[in-house]
Amino acid sequence: MKDIAELSGVSIATVSRVLNNNGRFSEETKEKVLKVIEETGYQINYSAKTLRMNKSFSIGILVPDITNLFFANVVEQIEEILFDKGYSTIICNTARDAKKEKAYLSVLVSKLIDGLIIISGADDFEFEHQSAKKEIPYVCIDREPKDKDRTIFISSNHYQGAFEATENLIANGVKHPAIVLHKKSSSSSKERFSGFKDALKKNNIDFSNEENTLFFHTNKQENKTLLKNFVNDHPDTDGLFTVNDNIGLDIILFLKELNIDVPKDIKIIGFDNVPTCEYSNPTLSSIKQDTEKIAKKAVSSLIKLIDGQTEDKGKIYLLPVQLIERESSKLQ
Amino acid sequence: MKDIAELSGVSIATVSRVLNNNGRFSEETKEKVLKVIEETGYQINYSAKTLRMNKSFSIGILVPDITNLFFANVVEQIEEILFDKGYSTIICNTARDAKKEKAYLSVLVSKLIDGLIIISGADDFEFEHQSAKKEIPYVCIDREPKDKDRTIFISSNHYQGAFEATENLIANGVKHPAIVLHKKSSSSSKERFSGFKDALKKNNIDFSNEENTLFFHTNKQENKTLLKNFVNDHPDTDGLFTVNDNIGLDIILFLKELNIDVPKDIKIIGFDNVPTCEYSNPTLSSIKQDTEKIAKKAVSSLIKLIDGQTEDKGKIYLLPVQLIERESSKLQ
Known part of the structure; x- marks a missing residue:
């Protein structure tokens, strides 16, 4: 602060006032001080930029579970794109x-973010704007916003993925x-459930909660018992669509213990295409979400909102998914 | 702001001054305003708490790669412990x-964190405190700090893990x-390398970069070729310690293509004990780090520093690891 004061020829108190942006200084003084601050390195440069443009150049992400690889991948890619555009991601x-x-x-x-990306979650997302000093632009990924007109909703087409997986089985x-x-x-697994049911309907297979839902x-141990009971009660079961890969991978191990062969006796398709699908035995077929496209669309949508371009507000982007066929669903 | 001014019986300008903490108000006024703010809800409550205690109750974490499950698990557990203690994690x-x-x-x-947790990274960690307005307490996980006296260093005993894995092979x-x-x-893989070399020494096996290092x-495709060439050049190779599980899991697939049996022809032990170890065929033996203990130690150390208890500064905590034996290293 002392150095900056000296270099810009003002008092330390003035530098402090400029940094705290409390108004008791002239535009000219502000410019002088900010110029010196910008020349003395990135970190203070950052603050100066914030003061000048009334922007913090930081974006917040709310993620339900970073140990879920699908979420972690989306977050990683969003961070990369944002950083290239000069934004930091929190x-x-x-x-x-x-x-x-x-x-x-x-x-x-309270950390003065310019925008917000909400990833997934249990219920519809609601942002109580009245608690924020100014309206903060936000976009939702894989989670329906309550206030659709104020945001942009980006999601994989979970319905399509589940429908295709079931039809493939x-x-x-x-x-x-x-x-x-x-x-x-x-909300995404609800969509996947609908896709499964509609594929049965289209193929004239009756659906009942009792026979077609597990x-x-x-708890892993509990699930093992649940599966065992299910295949005992419904010995005709010859195909499983699991709403995520973790369930599918566990089932491969459970069925091995029950001496039920995958894919000969029961075929399986999962969802998310996590890396482990390639390492299991048999390898697990899965529905791949396009994390790169999701990340790109989320960032471009949010930056438009931040820049005051509101024409996309209320839009819903459903991105196509892709079936990756591996051993677990192969025709014998 | 208007409501708060009305409720506390002061002018809007005074509320603003209290919120910006710029000093031109009495202690009594401040108390009055803060009390009203605290009563009107969490978000402003949060700011009020910050102003009152000169703390933000937020902790920053720098992590090299959130798609790495070991890191993601540590971060998740740190967040959980911190949240229970009233801190939010960024x-x-x-x-x-x-x-x-x-x-x-x-x-x-710039986001006014109270403390910082640094996880892993390529070089020793150096925090240029001169750029921060005040010294921010920090602890390092799995990464040696340059300025050891100013921080606390928490790490798994990577050397021990590698030594035990190699001796087990x-x-x-x-x-x-x-x-x-x-x-x-x-720095952690350097420790693992040392553990491997010392285990060879103890067991009177000569070490050479040419014969004992790959x-x-x-790039996956490139690695497949590298492994193929290595086993061709060194057909005696009958055991591999891989510095992480991802390498070990890939090698299991590569060796299958080369018709080399694991564990009969070549035994493998990895490091990190990622979930995929349980799903591969054969399942992968690995060294498990105690993520819970790492997270607990990191949080308790950091909070001590934040609270001004400096007696642990300069300490190094090496936490024990554990060999999880699975099929890939089994005695035939």
Whole structure:
């Protein structure tokens, strides 16, 4: 501060006032001080830029679970694109906890972010703007916003993915498909459930909760028992669509213990295309989401909103997904 | 602001001065305004708390790669412990890029964090405190700080893990072990390299870079060729210690294509104990780091520093690791 004062020929108090932006200085003085600050290095440069443009050049991301590789990949790619555009990314992990999410929203707002990216979550997303000093632009990925007109919604076409996976199972000879999912589901797994049911309908297979649905818990040992009981009660089951790869990978191990062969006896297709799909035995077929496109679309949409271009507000972008066929769903 | 002014019986300008903490108001006025602010909800409550205690109750984390499950797990657990203690966690992903790391350090400082946790990275960590307005306490995980006296260093005992893995291979009959690692290595992989070499020494196995070291690149296809050439040039190789599980998992697939049986012909032990180890065929033996202990120690150390308890400064905590034996290293 002392050096900056000397270099710009003003008092230390004036430099402090400029840095705190509290108004008791002339435009000319401000310019002089900011120029010196900018010349003395990046970190203060950053503050100076913020003061000058009334922007912080930082974007907040709310993510439900960074240990989920799909989310981690999306976040990583968003960060990369934003950094190239001069924005820094601040990530907060909400652990799928509504209270935590609310707290982190407040934190991010208090950290003066320019915009916000919301990734997934259990319920529709609602941003209580009245608590923020100014309206903060935001976009939602894989999670429906409550206030659709104020934001842009970007999502993989989960319905299409589930529909294609189920039709692929049927095309490969599956007569009695079931879906495996969690009770407490996100908006994207609800879409996947719909896609599964509609594929059955289209192929004239009757759907019943009893015969075509298996709900998993979070405990692995418990799930093993649930699966065992399900295949005992429904021995005709010859294909499983699992709403995510983690469920599918566990089932491959469970079925091995039950001496049920995958894909000969039961074919499996998962969702998300996590790296482990390539290492399991058999390798797991899965639906791949285009994380790169999701990241690009989220960033470009948000930056438009930040720049005051509001013509995309209310838009929904559904990005296509792709079936990656591996051993677990192969026709024998 | 208007409501707060009305409720606390002062002018809007005074509320603004209190919020910006610029000093031109009495303690009594400040108390009155803060009380009203605290009563009107969490987000402003948060700012009020910050002003009152001169603390932001937020902690920054610099992580090199959130798509690495070991890092993601550590971060997730740190967040959980911190949140329970009333702190929010702000995560920045540096993508193993020194420039980015510097930029994010500046961002975090400008966001008024109370403390900083640095996870891993290529070089020793150096925090240029002169650029920060006040000294920000920090701790380092898996990365040696340059200025050891100013911080606390927490790390798994990578040396011990590598030593035990290598001795286990030898105990299971391996006569010609090799280590597989990346050229550009972190301080933790350097430790792992030392552990490997010392285990060879203790067991009277000569070490040479030519015969006992295989350097991998980042490209999978290239690595397949590198491995193929290595086993051709050194057909005696019967055990591999890979510095991380990702390398070990790829090698299992590569060796399958080369019709080399794991563990009969070549035994493998990895490092990190990522979930995929349980899904591969054969399952991959690995060294497990105690992420929970790492997270707990990092948080308790940092909070001590923040609270002004400096007696632990300069300390190094090396946490024990554990060999998880699976099929890939089994005695035949």
